[in-house]
Amino acid sequence: MDRYAVIWTRTTGQPVKLADMVLNDQQLRITRTDEAMAAGLPGVSMLHDLAGLQQIVYARGDTQRLPPQLQALIPPRDPHNLQRLLLGKLLAREVQIAGMKPLDQEWHMLTFAGHGGIGHLDVFKSDAHALQYYGQVARPAIDAQSGAAMWSAFRRLALDIASQQDEDLVMDTLGPTPAVSGFVPKLVVPIRLVNGVWEGAMGDAAAGATPAVVKLETYPGLVALEELAYAVHRKAGIATPKTWAVTLTHAQEPVRMLAVERFDRTGDGRPIPVESLFSLLRTGNPRAYGSTTDGSMEKLGEVLSLPGLLSDPVAAKRDLYRRFVLAILTGNGDLHTENIALQGGAGSAALTPVFDPAPMRAYRHFRKNHNLLSALPFGGIGGYFQHGEAGYNDYVDGKLTPPDLGKRLVDFGVTLGLSRPSCKDELTQLLACTADYADEVRQILDVIPTAERKPMQPDSAGFLRTLGDVRLAVAASYALPGRGRRVQ
Numbered sequence: 001m002d003r004y005a006v007i008w009t010r011t012t013g014q015p016v017k018l019a020d021m022v023l024n025d026q027q028l029r030i031t032r033t034d035e036a037m038a039a040g041l042p043g044v045s046m047l048h049d050l051a052g053l054q055q056i057v058y059a060r061g062d063t064q065r066l067p068p069q070l071q072a073l074i075p076p077r078d079p080h081n082l083q084r085l086l087l088g089k090l091l092a093r094e095v096q097i098a099g100m101k102p103l104d105q106e107w108h109m110l111t112f113a114g115h116g117g118i119g120h121l122d123v124f125k126s127d128a129h130a131l132q133y134y135g136q137v138a139r140p141a142i143d144a145q146s147g148a149a150m151w152s153a154f155r156r157l158a159l160d161i162a163s164q165q166d167e168d169l170v171m172d173t174l175g176p177t178p179a180v181s182g183f184v185p186k187l188v189v190p191i192r193l194v195n196g197v198w199e200g201a202m203g204d205a206a207a208g209a210t211p212a213v214v215k216l217e218t219y220p221g222l223v224a225l226e227e228l229a230y231a232v233h234r235k236a237g238i239a240t241p242k243t244w245a246v247t248l249t250h251a252q253e254p255v256r257m258l259a260v261e262r263f264d265r266t267g268d269g270r271p272i273p274v275e276s277l278f279s280l281l282r283t284g285n286p287r288a289y290g291s292t293t294d295g296s297m298e299k300l301g302e303v304l305s306l307p308g309l310l311s312d313p314v315a316a317k318r319d320l321y322r323r324f325v326l327a328i329l330t331g332n333g334d335l336h337t338e339n340i341a342l343q344g345g346a347g348s349a350a351l352t353p354v355f356d357p358a359p360m361r362a363y364r365h366f367r368k369n370h371n372l373l374s375a376l377p378f379g380g381i382g383g384y385f386q387h388g389e390a391g392y393n394d395y396v397d398g399k400l401t402p403p404d405l406g407k408r409l410v411d412f413g414v415t416l417g418l419s420r421p422s423c424k425d426e427l428t429q430l431l432a433c434t435a436d437y438a439d440e441v442r443q444i445l446d447v448i449p450t451a452e453r454k455p456m457q458p459d460s461a462g463f464l465r466t467l468g469d470v471r472l473a474v475a476a477s478y479a480l481p482g483r484g485r486r487v488q
C-alpha cells in the first residue's frame with residue numbers, strides 16, 4: 001500500500017511546499033517540487049542540493065530506517081526514550097501503530113509530529129495538514145507556576161515514577177511537541193524570560209518567547225557541568241548558544257534543567273537548515289555509516305572539505321580542531337557525529353554553534369562508554385570500538401591516557417590542513433583556557449549530596465585524575481618535533 005506525505009518549510013518566512021513523499025513496500029521516494037527547485041530552496045540533504053537532485057529514492061530492503069534527516073525529526077529508536085513514549089501515547093489517540101513494521105510506525109510518528117523540530121524540514125500527512133498547522137493560533141502561554149508543575153511531572157516521567165495525572169498534564173500542556181534526537185530527556189519549547197531569567201514560563205515564539213531546547217537533569221551535577229563546558233567554549237572564542245541553568249521547585253521537589261537557545265531559528269523566527277555530520281556521512285554512504293560513532297575525526301575533515309559545501313572550509317576545520325581539543329581537555333568523550341552539525345545551505349554551510357559539550361567521563365562508573373577518550377578515532381587511537389594501532393586498544397575504554405596524546409593531536413590537526421606550529425599554538429591556548437577547569441569541576445561534583453549520587457555515581461576523584469593525566473600527556477608531548485623533522 002502506498003502511503004503519502006509532504007515536506008514544507010518556512011525558510012523564506014512564508015510556508016512553501018518542498019517535496020512529495022511516497023512510501024511503499026519497496027522504497028521511499030522523495031520528489032522535490034519544481035517551484036522549490038526553481039527557487040533554490042534547501043532540500044532534504046545538503047548533499048542532494050549539491051548534486052542538484054530532484055528525486056531521491058531509498059530502497060527499503062536492507063535498513064528499514066528513515067533517511068537520517070527525517071529520522072532526526074522523531075525521537076530516537078529506543079523503547080525507553082521518554083519523548084518516544086509520549087509521542088506513542090498521543091498518536092494512539094488517532095491511530096494504533098502497535099504491530100506495524102518499525103518503519104511504518106516511524107512513518108506515522110513522522111507525519112504526526114515531524115514539524116517545528118530542529119532545522120527547516122516540516123513533514124505533514126498532506127498539504128491541508130500543513131496549511132492548518134501554519135495557520136493555527138498561538139497556544140496559550142503557560143505561567144511560571146504551571147510551567148514548574150509541568151516540568152516536575154516530566155521529571156517524574158523520566159524517572160518512571162509518574163502517575164496517570166502527570167502523564168496527562170505533560171501531554172495536555174504541550175501537545176505533540178517537536179521531537180529531538182539524543183539520549184537525555186528534553187523538550188523543544190519556547191521559554192519566556194523575565195529580565196533574562198527563566199523561571200519556568202513558556203509561550204509562543206511569535207509572541208516573543210525564546211525558542212529553546214530544554215534538557216532535564218538525570219545525571220547528578222550534569223546541568224552544572226554542561227553549563228561549565230559551554231563557558232569554557234565561550235572563553236575560547238567558539239560560538240555557543242545562550243544557556244540558562246535553572247532549578248524550578250514544585251511541591252518541594254527541585255527540577256534541574258539546562259535551557260539552550262535554539263540556533264536554528266533567526267531573530268524573526270525563520271528556520272535555518274541544520275544537518276548533522278552523521279546525516280551527511282550516512283547520506284553519502286549508508287552502508288558504512290550505521291551509527292554515530294562510525295567514521296573518524298579525519299573523515300569529518302574530509303566532509304568539511306567537500307567542494308562547494310561550506311563557505312569557509314578552512315575556518316571550519318580550524319574550528320572543528322579547537323572543539324575537538326577542548327572535548328579532550330574537558331573530558332567530553334561524547335563528540336560523535338550527531339553532536340557536530342552544519343547549518344545554512346549547500347554552498348553557504350558552516351558549523352553550528354557548539355551543543356551537547358557534556359563532560360560524560362565524570363560518569364565512568366555508570367556506563368563504560370561514558371569514559372571514552374574520544375567517541376571517534378583520530379590519529380589511529382580513540383573511538384568506540386576496538387579501532388586503532390596495536391597497543392593502543394587499552395585507551396579505548398579510557399583506562400589509560402596515551403602518553404603521546406599531544407603529538408597525536410598535532411598530527412590530526414595537520415590532516416585538517418593546519419600547519420604544525422599553528423596546531424601547537426592552539427594546544428597552548430586551549431591548555432591555558434582550561435587551566436581552572438578541574439577546580440571548577442571539583443566544586444560542582446564534591447557538593448552533590450550522597451543520597452543523590454546513585455546510580456550514576458559521578459566520580460570526582462577519578463575524573464579529576466583523568467583530566468590531569470590528559471593535560472600532562474598533551475603538554476608533555478605536543479611540542480615534540482613532527483615526523484620527518486630531524487631531532488638535533
Ligand SMILES: Nc1ncnc2c1ncn2[C@@H]1O[C@H](COP(=O)(O)OP(=O)(O)O)[C@@H](O)[C@H]1O
Pocket residue numbers: 118180181182183184185213241260261262263264338339341355356358
Ligand atoms: N541550541 C540548539 N539549537 C538547535 N538545535 C539544538 C540545540 N541544542 C541541541 N540541538 C539539537 O538537539 C539534539 C539533541 O541535543 P543534545 O544536546 O545533543 O542532547 P543529548 O545530550 O540528548 O544528545 C542535537 O543533536 C541537535 O540536533
Ligand SMILES: [Mg+2]
Pocket residue numbers: 182183338339356
Ligand atoms: Mg547529543
